[in-house]
Amino acid sequence: MAAPPGTGKTTVVPLALLEEEWLGNRKILILEPRRLAARAAAARMSWLLGEKCGQTVGYHIRFDRCVSRQTRIEVLTEGILTRRIQNDPDMADVGLIIFDEFHERSIHADLALALCLDVCQITDLRLLIMSATLAVEPISRLLGGAPVINCELENYPVDIEYIQHEAVGKIQPTLKGIRKVLNERQGDILAFLPGVGEINAVNQQLLEGLSGDILSLPLYGNLTQFEQDRVIMPDSAGRRRVVLATSIAETSLTIEGVTNVVDSGWSRRSRFNPTNGMSGLETVRVSKAVATQRAGRAGRLGPGYCLRLWTENQHHSFVPFLPPELLTADLANLALELFLWGAADPADLLWLDCPRSGTYQQAKELLISLGVIKNNQLTTLGRKVASLPLHPRLGVMLLMADESGQTGLACDLAALISERDIVYKSGQTSVDLLDRLHVLELWRTKGGSVNKNGVDSTGCLRINRLTEQWLRLISAKRQRSDYHNIAGLLAYAYPDRIAKQRSESKGRYVLANGKGVYLPQDDHLVVNEYLVVPQLDAGHKEGKIYLAAAVNIDELRKTHQELFSKTQQVAWDDDKKRVTALEIERLGEIVTQEKSWDGVDQDLIVQALLTGIRSLCLDCLPWDKVSRQLQSRINCLRSWQPEENWPDLSDEELLKNLSWIEPYLAGMYKLSHLKSIQMATILKAMLTWDQQQTLQRDAPVRLQVASGSLIELHYQVGELPRLAVRIQELYGTADNPSVCMGRVPVVIHLLSPARRPIQITSDLAGFWAGSYPEVIKEMKGRYPKHFWPDDPAKAVATKSVKGR
Numbered sequence: 001m002a003a004p005p006g007t008g009k010t011t012v013v014p015l016a017l018l019e020e021e022w023l024g025n026r027k028i029l030i031l032e033p034r035r036l037a038a039r040a041a042a043a044r045m046s047w048l049l050g051e052k053c054g055q056t057v058g059y060h061i062r063f064d065r066c067v068s069r070q071t072r073i074e075v076l077t078e079g080i081l082t083r084r085i086q087n088d089p090d091m092a093d094v095g096l097i098i099f100d101e102f103h104e105r106s107i108h109a110d111l112a113l114a115l116c117l118d119v120c121q122i123t124d125l126r127l128l129i130m131s132a133t134l135a136v137e138p139i140s141r142l143l144g145g146a147p148v149i150n151c152e153l154e155n156y157p158v159d160i161e162y163i164q165h166e167a168v169g170k171i172q173p174t175l176k177g178i179r180k181v182l183n184e185r186q187g188d189i190l191a192f193l194p195g196v197g198e199i200n201a202v203n204q205q206l207l208e209g210l211s212g213d214i215l216s217l218p219l220y221g222n223l224t225q226f227e228q229d230r231v232i233m234p235d236s237a238g239r240r241r242v243v244l245a246t247s248i249a250e251t252s253l254t255i256e257g258v259t260n261v262v263d264s265g266w267s268r269r270s271r272f273n274p275t276n277g278m279s280g281l282e283t284v285r286v287s288k289a290v291a292t293q294r295a296g297r298a299g300r301l302g303p304g305y306c307l308r309l310w311t312e313n314q315h316h317s318f319v320p321f322l323p324p325e326l327l328t329a330d331l332a333n334l335a336l337e338l339f340l341w342g343a344a345d346p347a348d349l350l351w352l353d354c355p356r357s358g359t360y361q362q363a364k365e366l367l368i369s370l371g372v373i374k375n376n377q378l379t380t381l382g383r384k385v386a387s388l389p390l391h392p393r394l395g396v397m398l399l400m401a402d403e404s405g406q407t408g409l410a411c412d413l414a415a416l417i418s419e420r421d422i423v424y425k426s427g428q429t430s431v432d433l434l435d436r437l438h439v440l441e442l443w444r445t446k447g448g449s450v451n452k453n454g455v456d457s458t459g460c461l462r463i464n465r466l467t468e469q470w471l472r473l474i475s476a477k478r479q480r481s482d483y484h485n486i487a488g489l490l491a492y493a494y495p496d497r498i499a500k501q502r503s504e505s506k507g508r509y510v511l512a513n514g515k516g517v518y519l520p521q522d523d524h525l526v527v528n529e530y531l532v533v534p535q536l537d538a539g540h541k542e543g544k545i546y547l548a549a550a551v552n553i554d555e556l557r558k559t560h561q562e563l564f565s566k567t568q569q570v571a572w573d574d575d576k577k578r579v580t581a582l583e584i585e586r587l588g589e590i591v592t593q594e595k596s597w598d599g600v601d602q603d604l605i606v607q608a609l610l611t612g613i614r615s616l617c618l619d620c621l622p623w624d625k626v627s628r629q630l631q632s633r634i635n636c637l638r639s640w641q642p643e644e645n646w647p648d649l650s651d652e653e654l655l656k657n658l659s660w661i662e663p664y665l666a667g668m669y670k671l672s673h674l675k676s677i678q679m680a681t682i683l684k685a686m687l688t689w690d691q692q693q694t695l696q697r698d699a700p701v702r703l704q705v706a707s708g709s710l711i712e713l714h715y716q717v718g719e720l721p722r723l724a725v726r727i728q729e730l731y732g733t734a735d736n737p738s739v740c741m742g743r744v745p746v747v748i749h750l751l752s753p754a755r756r757p758i759q760i761t762s763d764l765a766g767f768w769a770g771s772y773p774e775v776i777k778e779m780k781g782r783y784p785k786h787f788w789p790d791d792p793a794k795a796v797a798t799k800s801v802k803g804r
Contacts, residue, residue: 001013001128001129001130001131001148001149001150001151002130002131002132002133002134002136002148002149002150002151003130003132003149003150003151007151007155009100009130009132009151010030010032010037010041010044010100010101010130011041011044011045011048012048013098013128013130014028014030014045014057014073014098015045015048015049015073017096018056018072018073022095022124022126023095023096024095026093026094026095026096027071027072027073027074027093027094027095027096028072028073028074028094028095028096028097028098029074029076029081029084029094029096029097029098030073030074030075030076030097030098030100031076031077031078031081031097031098031099031100031109031112032075032076032077032100032101033077033078033100033101033104033106033109033251034077034221034248034251034253035061035062035064035077035221036221036228036232036248036253037101037248037251037253038059038061038075038076038077039059039061039064039075039225040232040253040254041059041075041100042057042058042059042066042073042075044254045057045073053066054066054067054068054071055068055070055071056070056071056072056073057071057072057073057074057075058071058073058074058075059074059075059076060074060075060076060077060080061076061077061080062077062079062080062389062469063465063469064225078106078108078109078112079108079389081097081108081112082108082111082112082115082337083389085112085115085116085119086115086337086340086341086386089119090119090123091119091123091125092123094125095124095125095126096125096126096127096128097112097116097125097126097127097128098127098128098129098130099112099113099127099128099129099130100130100131100251101130101131101132101251102129102130102131102134102139103131103132103133103134103289103293103321104251105321105322105324105325105326105352105353106324106325107325107326107329107331107333107334110324110325110326110351110352110353111334111337111338113127113129113352114349114350114351115341115349117142117143117349117350118341118343118349118350127143127146129143132251132292132293132296133289133290133292133293133321134289135320135321136148136150138352139352142350142351142352155296155299156299156300156301156302156303156304157299157303157304158261158295158296158298158299158303158304158305158306159303159304159305159306160295160306160308161305161306161307161308162308162310162311162312162315163177163307163308163309163310163311164311165311166310166311166314167265167309167310170193170194170198170264170266170283171198171201171202171205173264173309174191174193174198174202174262174264174309175202175205175206177191177262177307177309178191178202178206178242178262179209180307181260181262181305181307182214182240182242185259185260185305186259187240187257187258187259187260187304188234188240188241188242188243188255188257188258188259188260189241189242189243189258189260189261189262190243190245190249190255190258190260190261190262190297190298191242191243191244191245191261191262191263191264192245192246192247192249192250192261192262192263192264192267192294193244193245193246193264193266194246194264194266194267194268194283195220195246195268195281195283196218196220196222196246196420197425198264199218199219199220199244199245199246200218202244203216203218203244206242206244210242212239213239213240214239214240214241214242215235215239215240215241215242216241216242216244217230217231217241217242217243217244218243218244218245219231219243219244219245219246219248219249220245220246220248221246221248222419222420222459222462223458224458224461224462227458231243231255232253232254232255232256233256234256234257235257241257243255243258246267246268247267247268247290249297250290250293250294250297251293253297254300254301255297256301257301258297258298258300258301258304259298259301259302259303259304259305260298260304260305260306260307261294261295261297261298261304261305261306261307262306262307262309263286263291263294263295263306263307263308263309264309265285265286265291265308265309265310265314266283266284266285266286267283267284267285267286267290267322268281268282268283268284269281269282269284269322269325269328270282270325270328270329270330271328271329271538272328272329272330272331272359281537284322285318285319286318286322287318287319287320287321287322288315288318288319288320288321289320289321289322290322291308291315291318294306295308324352324353326351326353326355327353327355327356330363331355331359331360331362331363332363332366332367332391332392332393333391333392334355334360334363335360335363335364335367336367336372336378336382336385336386336392337386339367339373339377339378339382339386340378340383340386344376344377346360366392366393366496367382367392369495369496370385370392370393370396370492370493370495371396372385372392372396381396381399384399385399387473388470388473388474389473390414390418390470391418393493393494393534394414394417394418394493396492396493397410397413397414397489397490397492397493398410398411398414398470398474399474400489400492401489401492402474402476404485405479406479406481406482406485406489407471407474407476407477407478407479408467408471408476408477408478408479408481409437409481409482409483409485409486409489410489411466411467411470411471412437412440412463412467412481413433413437413486413489413490413534414466414467414470414493415462415463415464415466415467415470416433416436416437416440416463416547417433417534417535417547418466419459419462419463419466420456420459420462421436421456421459421546421547422436422439422440422455422456422459422460422463423435423436423439423454423455423456424454424455424456426454429454430523430524430525431519431523431525431545431546431547431548432523432524432525432548432549432550433486433490433534433547433548433549434483434486434549434550436547437481437483437486439452439455439460440460440463440464441481443455443457443460443464444464448460448461448464486549487532487549487550487551487552487555487556488555488556488559488560490532490534490549491532491551491556491559491560491563492560493534494532494533494534495512495560495563495587495588496511496512496513496588497511497512497513497532497533497534497536498511498512498530498531498532498533498551498556498563498587498588498590499511499512499517499530499531499532499533499548499590500529500530500590500591500592501526501528501529501530501531506521506526507519507520507521507523507526508542509531509533509545510589510590511533511588511589511590512563512587512588512589512590513588513589514588514589515542515543516541516542516543517533517536517542517543517544517545518542518543518544518545519531519545519548525548525550528550528551529553530550530551530552530553530556531545531548531549531550531551532548532549532551533545533547533548534547534548534549535547535548553592557592563587563588564585564586564587564592565585565586565587566583566584566585566586567583567584567586568581568582568583568584568597568600569581569582569583569584569597570582570597570600570604570605570607570608571608571611572608572609572611572612572615574612574615576670577612577670577671577672578612578669578670578671579605579608579609579612579669579670581596581597581598581600581604581605582594582595582596582597583595583596583597602666602667605668605669606662606665606666606668608669609665609668609669610658610661610662610665612671613658613661613674614655614658616671617651617655618651618654618655620671620674621661621674621677621679622674622675622676622677622679623679624679624680626680627678627679627680627683629701629714629715630680630683630684631649631683632715632716632717633695633699633701633715634646634647634649634683634687634695634699635648635649635650635717636699636715636716636717636721637694637695637698637699637740639717639718640698640740640743640744641698641740644691644694646691647686647687649683649686650717660682660686661677661682664677664682697741698739698740698741699713699715699721699739699740700713700739701713703723703737703739703746705723705725705729705730705733705737705797706729706730706731706732706733706797707728707729707730707797707798707799708797708799709725709729709799711723711724711725711729713739713746719747720744720745720746720747720762721739721744721746721747722746722747722749723737723746723747723748723749724749724751725748725749725750725751726750726751726752726753726755727750727751727752727758727792728753728786728787728797728798728799728800729797729798729799730748730750730764730792730797731789731792731793731795731796731797731798732792732793732794732795732796732797733764733793733797734764734765734768734793735764735765736748736761736762736763736764736765745762746762747760747761747762748760748761748762748764750767752779752782752783753783753786754783758775758779759771759775765793768792768793769793772792776788
């Protein structure tokens with residue numbers, strides 16, 4: 001059913017259906033997304049019937065239930081309805097479930113609808129989906145072609161005005177807009193802001209300039225029932241009111257006296273980041289549907305006015321609907337509910353939007369790590385956790401704390417984590433949970449009041465109520481709290497969020513799940529190496545810590561041994577240039593301890609040493625001139641004699657497979673040990689006996705020249721062998737020398753008596769006949785006492801510089 005705001009769909013339709021024959025004596029359940037709206041709707045319907053709330057019409061919300069045996073219409077909030085379906089799947093006493101304001105698409109609403117559709121397959125339960133702004137066709141198809149009722153009743157007109165220029169920020173534009181409406185319009189004002197922080201900031205600045213006949217009132221979910229009810233009804237003194245509200249006031253709520261709306265155009269939504277497995281609050285633009293809902297608040301009781309703090313051009317770029325929470329939020333609770341229902345795979349149920357597989361798988365993995373799921377079934381612990389109105393993390397903590405008699409402390413921690421902070425944020429405020437526990441203890445000691453700057457007494461009351469409710473749920477009594485055990489309790493819920501400070505950066509930590517988080521450097525917790533971080537904002541690169549507690553890692557090791565794992569690691573240390581053998585203790589991705597590991601298998605050390613050789617390349621080995629020339633001689637023969645089976649001893653090939661050096665590394669574990677290796681011996685060992693003989697013959701180390709001297713040859717792959725010799729030692733030599741059985745000529749580098757280069761040639765006879773006369777002219781002038789024959793081809797070679 002689609003009907004504009006103010007047409008009575010929430011309060012009139014249920015009463016109209018109450019006497020339908022098909023309903024019989026069964027009940028109507030109405031799902032309301034918000035507690036304030038649920039109480040207001042029940043009160044309105046009771047008033048229309050001339051009864052007190054709790055007779056024909058009642059409600060059931062957290063901390064408050066007003067029903068009786070004669071109740072036929074019961075207004076429930078989302079978590080309450082889900083629990084009702086889980087506890088009584090047959091729903092025999094229920095004939096109709098109404099999903100009001102379904103356009104908000106919370107996880108619980110989508111889940112409850114999926115469960116109800118499953119129930120409808122075996123019962124005659126009827127469903128009614130209602131909203132003022134909703135794409136009805138997809139829902140009609142999901143309900144098997146259910147009829148669509150469009151209510152076109154004419155509502156009171158609302159004059160909508162846009163600002164002329166794009167607004168900057170959220171506080172000042174809203175203040176300016178409220179003051180404009182106060183000056184130009186009559187009636188109360190409802191101003192929409194994204195969150196409590198902005199509401200408090202605007203409220204503070206408004207109070208400084210408002211006259212005594214104008215009242216500024218905040219409205220958000222964590223206010224007390226009295227504070228919320230005070231906003232709904234007109235002021236008893238007849239003062240004009242400015243109501244500063246979050247999205248709580250968007251739907252199913254009529255605030256008496258409101259004829260004007262100032263809309264900032266922003267809302268705050270929780271968004272789950274699948275890349276780091278964490279959630280964070282995002283301030284986002286509202287959708288067109290939400291803007292319509294907000295404007296409609298001004299026309300509930302008469303003609304109204306709405307000032308939108310964005311331009312008309314901007315409005316055209318707003319999305320029609322915000323994505324459902326099912327696609328953007330943490331699915332751990334939903335996964336737990338599905339396992340409890342017996343549908344471990346979401347595909348087993350009908351959804352308007354099926355949960356995303358990746359996000360759902362992450363939720364399952366979290367439940368497995370908490371011990372809630374095992375072998376794709378709920379464990380005994382999991383079933384107990386599912387019965388608690390808590391996130392699975394906190395449910396596990398409460399139940400595990402019960403075994404150690406620390407339930408009261410665990411309940412306090414769970415409430416502090418899940419509710420709004422009881423300490424107002426300021427530059428000096430620490431994120432330390434222990435500080436909050438001390439504040440709560442002081443509040444209780446003072447009998448429910450504490451005169452301390454920065455403390456929210458109403459918040460303390462809310463925390464205390466939650467704690468007492470959870471203690472009743474698990475049938476436990478409050479015992480004396482041992483604050484020494486805070487980290488131990490939190491580790492049950494957040495094993496993946498135990499954090500270790502990075503050594504190179506104060507205030508920056510790495511979580512056990514491998515993600516980075518940071519803490520302001522002026523926070524007193526920054527002196528702790530380890531923290532547990534139950535509340536943070538996922539951020540983009542690093543998450544910001546909002547609540548944390550110090551961890552004594554030695555104590556945690558004793559109480560949560562299951563979180564730690566030990567591995568032995570033998571690895572090459574690039575910095576120390578040696579193999580290290582360590583026993584490493586880890587908590588998730590965090591290294592918590594390292595110590596030397598004795599008795600390591602020698603093969604592991606050798607393999608690590610080989611890794612080091614690969615990283616440093618072959619130059620780290622003790623090559624000398626002899627071994628490098630041996631390597632070149634073998635590689636030259638490989639290219640000169642392709643028909644032979646010479647091994648490839650190039651550095652590239654040797655580095656690819658280091659098995660050739662492995663047998664020589666026994667007992668070695670650091671770089672300096674490699675100095676004792678004889679590279680030439682290793683290379684020769686890679687040749688057969690025949691190849692060694694061929695090597696000496698075809699690629700000799702030295703050649704004997706005409707003077708009788710044995711002159712060393714120089715080999716280089718891709719070049720001809722090189723012989724550097726003084727010119728007088730080759731007198732009388734007509735033929736150019738060669739190697740490889742005459743197949744490869746030798747390039748001669750002719751040297752002067754002082755061993756300086758004269759000429760390079762691979763044709764000695766041609767040199768004698770051609771260039772020699774020109775060369776000796778210069779040589780005779782430089783070395784006049786030396787022997788320079790006119791016919792060197794017939795002269796006698798000599799080792800000395802003078803002729804015989």
